């Protein structure tokens with residue numbers, strides 16, 4: 059019988075309640091699927107910090123690194139200045155255990171309410187792959203002339219090619235794993251299917267402003283895409299991503315993005331799938347120890363006693379369910395700046411020959427110009 063050693067960190071706020079219920083589910087699963095659990099609880103969090111002044115004691119990372127997985131409740135305490143526990147526990151573990159992926163499924167389950175009008179489980183079912191160890195989260199930066207009228211504060215978005223590449227590869231693999239030729243992503247057009255596409259990966263960036271960091275992401279994205287011919291590539295600026303997550307969530311299959319954008323868009327995603335009490339996240343080190351946690355459970359409004367569901371611990375990297383294809387599906391955006399036939403009819407205004415991003419979907423149409431059409435729909 060398989061046996062798994064799991065470190066349990068209930069943490070702060072709603073964490074202990076959610077973890078207690080989650081453990082009941084884990085135990086039920088262990089009985090049903092015949093594996094053994096060895097759970098060890100740690101008291102890392104706000105209360106311990108307030109009484110000892112310590113976030114993670116010496117040796118904690120090495121110790122936690124010996125487990126099969128870590129089960130975390132929530133980090134963040136109203137009595138502790140923001141940043142101390144988050145950086146000292148949550149981010150410290152993500153970084154030290156090199157959990158470089160934060161995998162956050164956005165999946166609306168049947169019977170769960172969403173604030174998105176007219177959308178249901180068929181439309182809200184995608185995965186966000188958030189890079190989890192770089193970007194603005196590295197803490198690179200500082201102050202100068204602090205406390206003066208000319209004080210300067212700098213915080214840098216730092217990425218190297220290695221980090222970007224390993225995250226993108228994980229995202230392409232996720233897209234590949236979610237679908238197959240016999241079960242393609244339902245948003246693909248007939249043309250995509252005829253070209254052998256089975257899934258879609260959207261890069262969420264800000265290439266129009268962050269012209270260094272997201273240029274690196276974009277170049278690497280299209281280079282790696284060559285190795286995944288069955289994955290359709292797609293690009294969205296982060297602000298547009300937020301629009302489509304609300305208006306046309308069915309346009310997404312897998313989204314990959316940097317750490318900060320991933321943090322922000324997954325709170326939005328959580329709300330569309332029924333709220334923070336539902337959303338799960340996995341801090342994944344594919345070759346090491348991973349840590350599973352709810353999204354944003356430490357937020358102040360979600361104190362002990364608030365409405366949280368342990369089910370959000372249960373969805374994670376192998377959450378790959380996907381089925382039906384919408385007949386005549388959206389077939390919306392193609393690679394940046396290139397207009398395909400499907401978009402021709404609805405997306406380009408014949409008068410000015412502009413190509414419009416995200417112009418068409420089952421839910422309707424809207425326009426966001428990205429550039430002149432270079433293909434079949436030049437001005438008539």
Ligand code: IPM
Nearest residue numbers: 133144145148321353354356
């Ligand atoms: C999350 C949280 C954390 C983050 C905070 C608590 C540091 O918002 O897991 O999304 O920003 O990553």
Ligand code: MG
Nearest residue numbers: 321322325354
């Ligand atoms: Mg967050």
